[in-house]
Amino acid sequence: MSSQDIPEENLPAEQDAHGAVSVADEQNPFADPGLPPHEHRVQDIDERAAKRSERVVAFLFTVSMLATVGFIASYVGIPHNKAIFVFPIGHINALNFALGLTLGTALFTIGAGAVHWARTLMSDVEIADERHAIEAPPEVKAKVLADFKQGAKESALGRRKLIRNTMFGALALFPLSGVMLLRDLGPLPGTKLRHTLWSKGKLLVNMNTNLPLRPSDVAVGSLTFAKPEGLEETDEEFQTEIAKSALMIVRLQPENIKDKRELEWAHEGIVAFSKICTHVGCPISLYEQQTHHVLCPCHQSTFDLSDGARVIFGPAGHALPQLRIGVSDEGYLEALGDFEEPVGPAFWERG
Amino acid sequence: MSTNETNERRDKAPAGERVADWADGRLGIYSLAKSNMRKIFPDHWSFMLGEVCLYSFIIIILTGVYLTLFFHPSMNEVTYHGSYVPLQGQLMSEAFNSTMHISFDVRGGLLIRQIHHWAALIFLAAMFVHMMRVFFTGAFRKPREVNWLFGFLLFVLGMFTGFTGYSLPDDLLSGTGVRFMEGAVLSVPIVGTYLSFFLFGGEFPGGDFVARFYSIHILLLPGIMLGLVVGHLILVFYHKHTQFAGPGKTNNNVVGMPLLPVYMAKAGGFFFLVFGVIAAVAAIASINPIWAMGPYRPDMVSTGAQPDWYMGFSEGLIRVMPGWEINFWGHTLVLGVFIPLVIFPLVLVAIAVYPFIESWVTGDKSEHHILDRPRNVPTRTAFGAAWISWYFVLLVGGGNDIWATHFHLSINSITWFVRVGFFVVPVLVFLATKRVCLGLQRRDKDKVLHGRESGIIKRLPHGEFVEIHEPLSQDALHTLTAHEQYVPAAIGATVDENGVERKVKGTEKLRAKLSEAYYGEESQIAKPTVEEYKEITSGHGHH
Numbered sequence: 001m002s003s004q005d006i007p008e009e010n011l012p013a014e015q016d017a018h019g020a021v022s023v024a025d026e027q028n029p030f031a032d033p034g035l036p037p038h039e040h041r042v043q044d045i046d047e048r049a050a051k052r053s054e055r056v057v058a059f060l061f062t063v064s065m066l067a068t069v070g071f072i073a074s075y076v077g078i079p080h081n082k083a084i085f086v087f088p089i090g091h092i093n094a095l096n097f098a099l100g101l102t103l104g105t106a107l108f109t110i111g112a113g114a115v116h117w118a119r120t121l122m123s124d125v126e127i128a129d130e131r132h133a134i135e136a137p138p139e140v141k142a143k144v145l146a147d148f149k150q151g152a153k154e155s156a157l158g159r160r161k162l163i164r165n166t167m168f169g170a171l172a173l174f175p176l177s178g179v180m181l182l183r184d185l186g187p188l189p190g191t192k193l194r195h196t197l198w199s200k201g202k203l204l205v206n207m208n209t210n211l212p213l214r215p216s217d218v219a220v221g222s223l224t225f226a227k228p229e230g231l232e233e234t235d236e237e238f239q240t241e242i243a244k245s246a247l248m249i250v251r252l253q254p255e256n257i258k259d260k261r262e263l264e265w266a267h268e269g270i271v272a273f274s275k276i277c278t279h280v281g282c283p284i285s286l287y288e289q290q291t292h293h294v295l296c297p298c299h300q301s302t303f304d305l306s307d308g309a310r311v312i313f314g315p316a317g318h319a320l321p322q323l324r325i326g327v328s329d330e331g332y333l334e335a336l337g338d339f340e341e342p343v344g345p346a347f348w349e350r351g
Numbered sequence: 352m353s354t355n356e357t358n359e360r361r362d363k364a365p366a367g368e369r370v371a372d373w374a375d376g377r378l379g380i381y382s383l384a385k386s387n388m389r390k391i392f393p394d395h396w397s398f399m400l401g402e403v404c405l406y407s408f409i410i411i412i413l414t415g416v417y418l419t420l421f422f423h424p425s426m427n428e429v430t431y432h433g434s435y436v437p438l439q440g441q442l443m444s445e446a447f448n449s450t451m452h453i454s455f456d457v458r459g460g461l462l463i464r465q466i467h468h469w470a471a472l473i474f475l476a477a478m479f480v481h482m483m484r485v486f487f488t489g490a491f492r493k494p495r496e497v498n499w500l501f502g503f504l505l506f507v508l509g510m511f512t513g514f515t516g517y518s519l520p521d522d523l524l525s526g527t528g529v530r531f532m533e534g535a536v537l538s539v540p541i542v543g544t545y546l547s548f549f550l551f552g553g554e555f556p557g558g559d560f561v562a563r564f565y566s567i568h569i570l571l572l573p574g575i576m577l578g579l580v581v582g583h584l585i586l587v588f589y590h591k592h593t594q595f596a597g598p599g600k601t602n603n604n605v606v607g608m609p610l611l612p613v614y615m616a617k618a619g620g621f622f623f624l625v626f627g628v629i630a631a632v633a634a635i636a637s638i639n640p641i642w643a644m645g646p647y648r649p650d651m652v653s654t655g656a657q658p659d660w661y662m663g664f665s666e667g668l669i670r671v672m673p674g675w676e677i678n679f680w681g682h683t684l685v686l687g688v689f690i691p692l693v694i695f696p697l698v699l700v701a702i703a704v705y706p707f708i709e710s711w712v713t714g715d716k717s718e719h720h721i722l723d724r725p726r727n728v729p730t731r732t733a734f735g736a737a738w739i740s741w742y743f744v745l746l747v748g749g750g751n752d753i754w755a756t757h758f759h760l761s762i763n764s765i766t767w768f769v770r771v772g773f774f775v776v777p778v779l780v781f782l783a784t785k786r787v788c789l790g791l792q793r794r795d796k797d798k799v800l801h802g803r804e805s806g807i808i809k810r811l812p813h814g815e816f817v818e819i820h821e822p823l824s825q826d827a828l829h830t831l832t833a834h835e836q837y838v839p840a841a842i843g844a845t846v847d848e849n850g851v852e853r854k855v856k857g858t859e860k861l862r863a864k865l866s867e868a869y870y871g872e873e874s875q876i877a878k879p880t881v882e883e884y885k886e887i888t889s890g891h892g893h894h
Contacts, residue, residue: 028881029888030799030832033825035599035606080458081434089635096461100634103462108627114620122613128604129391131591131720134494186552186559189544193554207650225650233442234428240554243530243649275650279674280534280688281555282527283652297654298527299670300752300762313763315669317676317687345534345688347544351681 035126043120053120060113067106074098189349194342196228196245198323203229204247204272204333212332213249218270223287223294224249225275228335244343246275246283247323249333252292252306259308265324267333272323273309274343277301279316281344294320317346392614393594393607397484401587402618403477404505406625407470408580414467415569421457423449424565426521426558435642443521443646446561450520450641465633471513472638473629475661478506482702486735489723490593491706493716498586501579503703508576510661515568517639517659521561524639526647527656529560535669538688556649595722596833598826602720655752665695667748671769698745702738705731712865713837726795727834729788730869736784737777744772785874792876795831798823799879800887822888832878840866 043050074095084094136144157164203212207225218224226247231238254269262271273294275283282298292306301314309320321343324336342350364372375381392398425445431438433448435455443451453460482502485491491499514532518525533555537543552559591605600606608614644653658666668691675686709731725732747754748769755762802820809817823831842863845853868874 029825029884030828030881031825032601032829032833033598036826075458080456092637093461095458096465097634099459099462100465100630104627104629104631104634106627107623107630111620111623111625111627114616114623118613118616118620122616124608124613126599126606127391127609128599128606129591131603131605134590134718182549185549186557187548189548193544227650238428239556239647239649243555246650280669281530281649282656283650285652286654297652297752298531298656300766301674311674314766315672315674315687317674317685345537346676346683346685347537347547348540348542348682348684349544350683351678 035128038125041120041124050121053116057113057117057121060109060116064106064109064113067102067109071099071102071106074102193244193344193347193349196338196343197231197241198228198245198335198338200335200337201328202335203328204249204325204335205229205231207246214331215268215270215327215333218249218251218333220251220253220269221289222251226272226333243281244276248273248275248284248287248294248320250287250292250305256292256306258306259310262306262308262322265322265336267325267327270325270333271305272325272333272335273303273305273320274323274339276344277316278311278318278320278343279314279345284320387588388611389609390588390591391605391607391609392592393600393605395595397488398592399621400477400481400484402621403625404474404481405580405584406622407474407477407629408576409622410470410626410629411467411474412573412577414463414470415573417463418453418467419569421449421453421460422446422519422565424519424562426556426561438642438645441646444561446519446521447641447646450522454642462630462633465636465638466629468517468638469632469636470629471509471516472659472661473625475506475509475513475659478502478509479661482506483735483739486702486705487723487725487732488593488595489719489728489731492719493710494590494718495586495593496706496710498583498590499706500703501583501586503699505576505579505583507699508572508579512568512572512576513659514662515564515572518564519561519568520639520641521647522639522641523644523647523651523653524641524656526556526649527652528658528662530555530649531669535688535692538685538692540684540689543685556647591720593720593722595724597830600721602718605720655756657750657753660746663749664698664742664745665691665749667745667750667769668694668698670751671748671766671773673770698742702735705734712840712862712869714840714862715837721833723834726788726791727836727875729785729792730874732788733781733784737781740780741773741777744769744776747772789874789876792878796876796879799828799831800884828884834878836875836878837866837870839863839870 043053078095078098080093080095082094083091084097085091086097152158204226205211205228206213206217207227212229213224213226226249227242228245231241231245235241249270249272251268251270252266254263254266257263257266257269257271265271275285277284277296277298279296279299279301282296284294284296284301284303286295286297287293287305288295291304293302293304293312294309295302296314296316299315301316302312303309303316303320304312309322311317311319321339321341323339325333326336328334371380423445427445428442429445429448431441431443431448431451433439433451433455435451438451450464453464455461485495485499485502514528518529533547533551536547536550539546547555550560550563551557552563592607594600594605594607597606645651657663669688672687672691675690677684677686723731725735747765751762751765751769754760754765802822805819805821807819809819811817840863842855842859845855847853
């Protein structure tokens, strides 16, 4: 649209006719002076400027077309596993980079063209529209209320109470079927959260080597992760079981263990604690050798492994459960039972 | 008009008109177009924020549909044989496997995934900023309260759609997030374990949650959101857009440019601008590189685990809460997790219910279409700023490990800062913002009465230097004095005409107190009056 096409009534000369005042009102200097007169843009006056704008818009649209061609060419031409180095981003996938930039350019230039067109060539004369109250006029309201009364009366809902009450009863009851249908979303919790795969005689298997652990494998200052014997990655229930039975093993000097029970449940200073944080269940994985503190990287709960794994900082509510361990006849570390308390986050039935 | 004539005219009409006639005869489009085709929209940069929300939402839907063509919402374990070498031979869920397939073996799949995820972050960020724009300018006032709630619901649903979405690939990071959610659900008194078992189909993680999150993420929540978006837009059209005060702009009109052609081109073009920028960002900046994190294992975790930004404030709540647990009668009340779980919605509700509190305090029943400048409503602005500071304190708490490692700070002191800041920072921000607003109001008043500082220094004959102030135009005078000022609502007479004492209700007292806090002398600067202006401008030698 060029300036020639602007309807006459939108031009400022016409606008002035209905009341744009620019002189100060003597009576009330704060009074609304009305819409200011329209100021012409260069494109409104100079056809050459308008032509320039037209060319800019056409150029942008052309760039968009070229970018789309570039997108198709990249899709066909660039192997999907080729990496390139782009400063300063680093090594990135060439296809993703080319497709994204061409698509981005194709879209952006359409937008830029349209906006430039609107800003320079379409009319920028401000127009005022009247507003109308949202609420209905009183006579409409009166009519609606009367209609409703009439309808309600004809339904006899108010008079025939028996119909009304039984209908409310029926409507209130039937959603219960929907609630019932949700019952089989899952089994009831029962005591499932209290038990793990650990039991008397289960060997502690090193998570990395998949071999049973001997006391000599656990050096002072090391952190070892273990799982119960017989649990394999390929098992169907592996994820659910490991979420409860994952174990964290460290060796302390027995004289450094401050908690009496911890020392009793340990073997030659080797202690086994649940790896699952008692806060909201993240696996704890940061171990500070010198202090025997472990830190959960999710929410920074910190436990002191030399003092019954009690909480020394952070949002966790109670100590990490300890697994009682000993040594089997063959000299491997083994569990002497399941955890005495539920592992992982606390819950209502935990007690 | 005879049938023949009608037919003749119809044949002569251009094709477009004939199609429109056809549609009008069935859908009544002419009446619809009459009121909407040249609908006026006012211009202000801040009105674009809502458009960013709408467009990123559309982009998310478009790219999301594409992703469903390749994504397998299943937790069956498979061995990876795709083209990313480091993970070959590893066990992973089909969800993770198919996401790897999209990222490495579908040409352009990675791009669409990254556009989808970036657009989601931008969608939430744009909604947040758009909400703040509406809040600080008072655009939520009558008749737009319902639309405010629609928008608020979109923000909350957007958060959960985002959460269920980034959990779908079943990678190590998102799995950790799901575990956190499970831990939070477990903390609910009495029914926590049941909720968790129903949600996960048994113990965590089980084999169901990806499929369940999938239908929630692609169908349930977006379906509701689409309905809300349509409702939101219908109401925007129906109410007509708000505008800032200015010459020619009143509460009874809307001044701007017509939908056809200007806003059609500007808004339509803006969609392409937003899409183009997001596509370019997705080309340059990697997001959620699941191959670097690996598949989820409940016994593994990486450091620096962070949710997407919009979940950060809930993360902050959970991180800084002391680990309170109460054991009694064989039960555990996990306050350390449950309190954050309760505060989480309350943080959001605090801002959602604000419009209703304000309208109760003002008792104003009239429609408002002229936007407030934030400085002219100091208490509201202060409340909004305090709320934002509250939100950001929690964001800092959610990223306490990142803050600690990047700025070499103690994580303990950051946590304590957040614990104290949660209560103190909003109060300080409230007081400071109110002061700033009052200062700005004073400056406006000064400008109206004494004119604009011109920067020209004049030396008077006796040696004094004065700065010349230039009087404002009537446009500016009007704009700076157009806002309404409320007077505090007083408690009415407590003794009626017969001398009988009336009991003043508690709510009435509270309202009067709040009203005083909002509109008392301490809380707003009386705007200049015409008399003051005349007195000063008629005098001589003012400076």
